[in-house]
Each structure stands twice: as structure tokens, then as C-alpha cells.
Amino acid sequence: MNNAISIKNLIKEYPRKGEPPLHAVDDISFDVEQGQIFGLLGPNGAGKSTTIKIMTTLIPPTSGTVLINGFDVVKHPLDVRKSLCVVFQENALEVYLTVRHNFLTFGRFHGMSAAEVEKKMDHVTELFGLREVINQKPVDLSGGVKRRVQVAKIFLVDTPIVFLDEATTGMDTFNKRATIRAIREESRRGRTIVLTTHMLEEAEELCDAIAIINHGKIVASGTTDEVKKMGLQMFYLSLKFHEMGKELEELIQKFAPVKLDIVNNEANITVREHNVALNILSLAQSSGALKHFEISTASLEDVFVELIDGKKAGPSA
Secondary structure (H helix, E strand, O other), rough: OOOEEEEEEEEEEEEEOOEEEEEEEEEEEEEEOOOEEEEEOOOOOHHHHHHHHHHHHOOOOOOOEEEEEOEEOOHHHHOOOOOOOEOOOOOOOOOOHHHHHHHHHHHHHHOHHHHHHHHHHHHHHHHHOHHHHOOOOOOHHHHHHHHHHHHHHHHOOOEEEEEOOOOOOOHHHHHHOOOOOOHHHHOOOOOOEEOOOHHHHHHHOOOOEEEEEEEEEEEEEEEHHHHHHOOOOOOEEEEEOOOHHHHHHHHOOOOOOOOOEEEOOEEEEEEHHHHHHHHHHHHHHHHOOEEEEEEOOOHHHHHHHHHOOOOOOOOOO
């Protein structure tokens, strides 16, 4: 597949008086294929916001190459801007214009006629449940509804690349699911989505590929499954018993689990090896008291915590 985004040896330095320059982005490289949903993940201050700002031409790189839809962000910034649509975490709405006029203004900025915007607006308002507020002003709306309006704007235009920063923040469950479905549909149509989010379950569900950045460097990249394999090799068991006695608890303890939480007749156990997990499960089954069990591997969140902290810790809360 063709790359919608290609970043090679990107560096962004900020000078500091009397000190070496700060490397906000430190020689990173990655590609995003056309039609992918790509997650750029990292803790606050990791460098992901700086990277996004460079990709969207808001700040220049110190060195390196960034191609967006084939255009260099330094040499052809206008062509880059024509190729993308951006939704930042901050609400960028005209709060004293109606939702309808926000949509019309946004569409006209992207070269659409008023008739074209009106035609697409009907679908977008239905998709995001905005029909009832279409003639209201954002200043009178809740934060969650404002966010829905802002995200909905990207579905009015047909730029090949979309940047979404914390797309579902403040949304209720229903509208969050609708947004996720809409993002997937845009990807199936060939649109490239670059997603930044602190909700790692959402990234794991949505993204075809991810890159995790920390202290300005890429610490992991690849498909979600590939990145998960780079981190923790842990297994989680959730065991529910009709009745769990002290003897059974002591037998489980002999396997030296990384973590063991017992509440009433339910045991949640973390181990490092799959054979240990299977042995504990066999023990539980042979007790005759096992009511229900679940077994799973490390999540993207677990791997993220390990890669960022550099610790072999148990699952985070």
C-alpha cells in the first residue's frame, strides 16, 4: 500500500539558555499506510503533540523529513493543509454561531459550496445525534455535545487524512460508539486516520497500527498485536467458586503469582507463564468448586505501562 504519511529522522529542538537544547522529538521515523487507523500514543510531555504539530504544519521541524500525502511539510505546507482535517482536544468552535453555521463555515473553509455542506449535514447530524441542537449555539451546549459537534465537522469534508486528538473525550457511551463506528467507516473508504488518545482500550479496539513515543523517542511501533508482544508476557485468570476455602488459596499461593486478589469467592490472579496459568486452572477445576473462569493475556494498556515505566509490574488499576 502507498504511505499517506512518511516520517524519517524527525528532530525538533528547543534552545535553552545556558543548557543543551531540549529534544522534544528525537530522531523518530515511522510510516502510516493509506486507509490505516494509526494511533500515536504516549504520556504527557512525551513528544506526541509536537509531532502532530509538525505534521499539520503548525511548527517547523529542526531536521528530518515529513511527507503528508506526498507533500513535504516544509516545502509545500499549503498542499499539506489541503490534504488534511484536524480536530484538536481543545474545542475549536464559534460559540456564538449556531451549530448549522459552524458546519457551513467549516465546509466553506475547505472549499465546499453551501449546497454541498447542506447535503452532507443531514447525514452528519443524524450520525452524531445533533438534529435537536442544529439551530442552537455551542455556548449553550454541554461539553460533551460541543465535542460531538467538533468531531462531526470532519465528516463533512473529504480530505484524505484526518488527525483526531482525544476524539471521544466527554462523550457518553452511545455517542462514543457512534463515533468509533464512523471512524471505522471512514477508514474503509480509504481515509487515513491518525488518532491520539489516553484511552488505550479505545486505541486497541480501533487502531490498525500504533507507535508509542516517550521522551521524544519511539519505544515501540507496529500493529497492535506486534506491539503487545513487545511488552508483558502475562496471563490473567478470573476464577469464581461456589465456595473458596483457605486450603485452595494456599495451594494457589504455592505457584507464586505476581498478583493475587481474593474477594469473597472470586480470585483474580496474574502470572507470567501460560503453563502456570493452566496449572492453576487445572487445580481450580479439580477442586470441584469452580463456578466460572476467564483467562486473558496482557492488554495494550499493560504493555504501555511497562514500556513507559520500564518496570516489570503487574496490571495497572
